[in-house]
Amino acid sequence: MTTTATSEVISLRDITKAFPGVIANDHVSLDIVSGQVHCLLGENGAGKSTLISILAGMQQPDSGTVAFDGKVVDITSPKVAVDYGIGVVHQHSTLVPAFTVLENLMLGESSMLQNTKRAEQRLGELADLLGVEIDPHALASDLGLGQQQQVEIAKAMWKGSRLLVLDEPTSMLTPQAIEHLGESIARVKAQGLAVVLITHKLREAYAMGDCVTILRGGRNVGHIGVEQLAAYSEAEAQDAILAAMFGDDLAAVGDEASDLAGAAEATREVRAIDFDDRPVRLELRDVSSRGLGRDIEADGVTLTVHEGEILGIAGIDGHGQGALSEVVAGQRPVASGTVFFDGEDITKSGVRSRQQLGVRYVTDDRLHEGTVGSMSVALNLVIKRIGQRPFWKSGRIQPKAVDTEADRLIQEYGIRTPSPETRAGTLSGGNIQKILLARELTNGAKLVVVNKPTYGLDLKTVHLVREILIDFAARGGSVLLLSTDLDELIELSHRIEVISRGSLVGGVVNDGVGTAEKVGHYMTGAIEGTD
């Protein structure tokens, strides 16, 4: 470890934290040095968020210590963490949507008299430091994800002067926003703060990090120091990280590992199909949606998905993907237009009858919409079949049948959970996503709508999810894949349509080189055309 006289070391020693059925952190020790970006990598459930929630004072370790330059401190509450200058940007947004930027930032302010002027000044300083522009009076809900994140960072650094922790900050961002974030992180680092960056993307770890620590099963299984990382080429660094991350499992991931790591250029991985032989499974004719919220509605969407086809929908996040998925799933009313499924008009039918026809929906809001966190994994696996046999008989739940089905799906999809009775909300992101896929793809699924299926998932799980979708299509299932990840769309889709402001603005058949350019062309065209 390089420690110069001026730089401070935050050292975690033998941090251990157990939850019922899992040891989330198992004697983890690591040093975080000011003026450096320390990347934390590891599979879903490796214990990354738990470790930083201990740093943030949200959880107390069962044993182990945190010390600043050798002096042991007790971070007993989030407030204490803030007082020590530790700021955390959590995996899931913590902004209050109905509040303005400034109000959100001043939430943590303890003095009775909130000094708006000083707050504005502080925001100005932070904006300068981060190299961004933030309107203090904009409503948080009106900001794009990238901007929201800038506010979150400003909030974390509001009183912070020691350590900035970013938990998977890039998983929902566009490439441009990620670039901005990188610049901001570099500036924070130059100020002499220590930065901890959690990510699943090796490319980012290499580009932004000064050193890397890898967690697996709650243990620190590998560290690449500053000199070593600087000496490595990108490929070498990746190999070292992958080896530590997956250990013996690496073989199972195989060649795909480097592919997933984002090193190679994306190519289509599904078998080509001949559209003419394939009956149309889903057809939308000039469909517009009508919701209650403020998000963008689907506007005059016409599309078809064939049997065995994966139709990709590309677009910047928040351009009506949610509305389109919900219209197909039956969760959002159709204002005009018609929806056909296997030739039958289903415009008027609701979620449950569509579900029985074989229309399924894997939502992007896994935590609050896709699962009920306070209920067991087993119940979550049958939650879309409430009242149906064999799980319910004349309205009565049949625990045996539910358990059998849960065991089967947990086995088949490799859901890692201490038991079927564990509350779903305590599982890691990847395993929650597996619950959704298992539930939606079972029992006669014909068409599945998947919205951003792999964000926040580790490499292996990303791979698994994509395999599951490819497999489903190969067996004749149809997939409507909405994603902001162009590489993912190119790998999986037979055709790609581009969505912008709720309308489809162009389509590309994914049959060789140049798809990315063509899709990119439609996306920029749409943006320039409307902005």
Add this chain to the structure above:
Amino acid sequence: MNETSTAQRFAQGFVRSVVPVLLALIVSGLIMLAIGSSPLEFFAGVWKYGITGTNWQRSLSLMAPLLIVAIGLIVAFRGQLWNLGYNGQYLLGAVTASGLGPILFDVLPAFLATIVIFVVAVLVGAVWSLIPAILKARYGTNEIITSLVMSFIAVGVVNLLIKGIFKDPAVSTPQTPVIGDDYLLPFIPGTEIHIGFVVAIALAIVAQYVLSRTSFGLRVDIFGASPKAARHVGLNSTWMVILLFALSSGLIALAGSVDILGQFAYQRADWDPRYGDAVMPLVFLARFRPVAAIPFVAFYAVLATGGTLASQQAGLNVDFLLVIVGLILLFMTITEYLGNRRQLGQSYLPAGLRRTVLQPFRKESERTSA
């Protein structure tokens, strides 16, 4: 959670429910001392007038309306719908019995008239809840405010009825005619506990079963946990809000009619026992489980039955009972907070203190940090 923690969880639930009650009793004792009354005398009085002799039968009779109100609250609260219009709903049910009773018992066999009264009471309660329910379902209006407002209106309407068409012309005070003993709910043989008590216990068991074992109960829980998830699994949330509100309000109105036909036999204007105010903390203590509410309601029924006389003897105002209920609520919040801290692995002791205390017991290696 796995099997090993089931017993633990049960113990935890027990602690979290019973500790606040004990603390509230202790602190209320201290308050009594402070204001110069004797807590011993008071609690002895509660015991004497609430349990000894045949007094326990009066306590159980009081349990009937309390428990039915509790079940009504639980049904709404499980779905995260805060029906606070219980006082008005209760009085509407009561006035259905006290107003229709004297008319119906003249023309119908008692059994049939009783059934008709119960059904009408439930319907009146359900209909009264439609306005807050529809406002909530369609426009997201806060149901706490609308149900409270509807409750105020109901209290007014009930008084108008008692002073108007339901008034007993034979007496000068505004009250309904007294229903003859022959028409009231029968007693459980050998006791003076009316069968409303049995009805209440049966309702608690049925509600417990429906809420925890059936598809309907699961739907309510999903709806309560996350409206977004409810929409995702295809629940009709408009219907759900209306149904839960109607059930809740209907049950509370039923409690009112059971109370009149079982206990009071007539109703005076401006009479309002406000059972819901006392029951509400109890349903939180029971964690919205109907069967678990039974012991808490029993506890309160004894306290209320015995406490009325006991507080007079100890020189206290009857309102002191509500102080005890308030203290239960307060300590419940505190135990809950500490319980959550524990669940997060946070200690009751500040970490610094804990480490210093534990230091001598640690292994050498753990003691040094750097």
